[in-house]
Amino acid sequence: MVARGSEVQPSAVRHNTPQNAARRSQRRGAGRLVGLGVGGAALLALLTGCDVGRTFHGFGWPQGGVTPEANKMYSLWIASVIAALAVGVFVWGLIFWCIIRYRKRGEELPVQTRFNMPMEFLYTIAPILVVAVLFYYTAVVQTDVNRVSKNPDVTVEVVAFKWNWQFNYRDGVGPDANTIASTLGTTEVVPVLVLPTNRSIRFEETSKDVIHSFWVPELLFKRDLFPGKIRNVFEVEKLQTEGAWVGRCAELCGTYHSMMNFEVRAVSPEKYDRFLAAKREGKTTQEALEAIGEPPLATTTHPFDTRRDEQNFNKTSAAGVGN
Structure with a gap:
């Protein structure tokens, strides 16, 4: 009969003297103390209420989200990284132990061990549980983020071009809605998209030429804009x-891709209504912004020098070669 059902006694004789047993017991005790100390320190750090994401700069994820959707995605990312680190520390601990x-x-x-049922159960079931939990919360957050309402408070059509x-500020949803006001960017003026706080906003995106990508890091959305009849739609609660x-x-679209910036300006609902009224009266975006007490030009970015002049195209050198 094999002792404990999982151990095969070696042919060599083990010398279990009292001195050796005492040393092993001391080592085990020291190891337990170290493990408890590390675990206690980690638990204390978590219980002190520190913002783990902010402490470690979001683990590479953009911080400062300004929408509920952005905060949900950020929280999911932080929780996933902490879970991954916990599993990693546990595995590393087992390896070094x-x-x-x-x-x-x-x-x-x-002692030679054929199998260990508790250990095999652990490394089979634990990964399944981890993946199932992450899948569940990912599905919940993804569903919330992709949800759109039938009647959003504000609808903006985003049109990208080279x-x-x-x-375009619209009076409804879908391609059949009417544009009631519009802001067009130029080489000299960065377009400013004015939006209200505390209102649901739908973005309907399309492109005039190639694939572009609408990206505002604080919204934590990056949605592609496709040419043709495809309208990529997403919505933020507020x-x-x-x-x-x-x-x-955020999609490589040609020569001046890196210069294709814009600005999102969030204002109070009262200011937004006044801005839209000014646009309907025929004022430019800059005049409408000044009318509500806002800077008329973009404050977070500036127009880039496209260098589209004859020196850029090297006409002088080309003429010299022709002669």
Whole structure:
């Protein structure tokens, strides 16, 4: 009969003297104390209420989200990274524990183990549970982020082209809605997209030429704009704070792709209504912004020098070669 059902006694004789047993007991006790100390320190750090994401700069994820959707995605990312680190620390701990605990101590052959049911159960079931939990919360957050309502408070049509933006304020949803005001970017003026706080906002995106990408880091959305009849749609529940944030094209679209910036300006609902009324009266975006007490030009970015002049195209040198 095999002892404990999982151990095969070695042919060599193990010398379990009282001195050796005492030493092993001391080592085990020290190891437990170290493990408890590390675990206690980690638990204390978490219980002190520190913002783990802010402490570690979001683990590479953009911080400062200004919408509920952005905060949900950020929280999911932080929780996923912490779970991954916890699993990693546990595995690393087991590896180093095995290296130290079962290192060679002589010529004696240690107990040979065929299998360990609790351990096999752990490393089979634990990964399934981890993946299932992450999948569940990912599905919940993804559903919330992609949800759109039938009647949003504000609908903006985002039109991209080489290499700028046009923002059309619409009176409804879908391609059949009417544009009641519009902002068009130029080489000299960065387009400013004015939006209200505490109102639901739908973005309907399309492109005039190639694939572009609408990206505002504080919204944590990056949605592609496709040419043709495809309208990429997403919605934010609300902008939680007033402010100005730079937006960019995040899809390589040609020569001046890196210069294709815009600005999102979030204002109070009262200012937004006054801005839209001024636009309907025929004022430019800059005049309408001044009318509500806002800076008329973008404050987070500036027009780029496209260098589209004869020196850029090297006409002088070309003429010299022809002669």
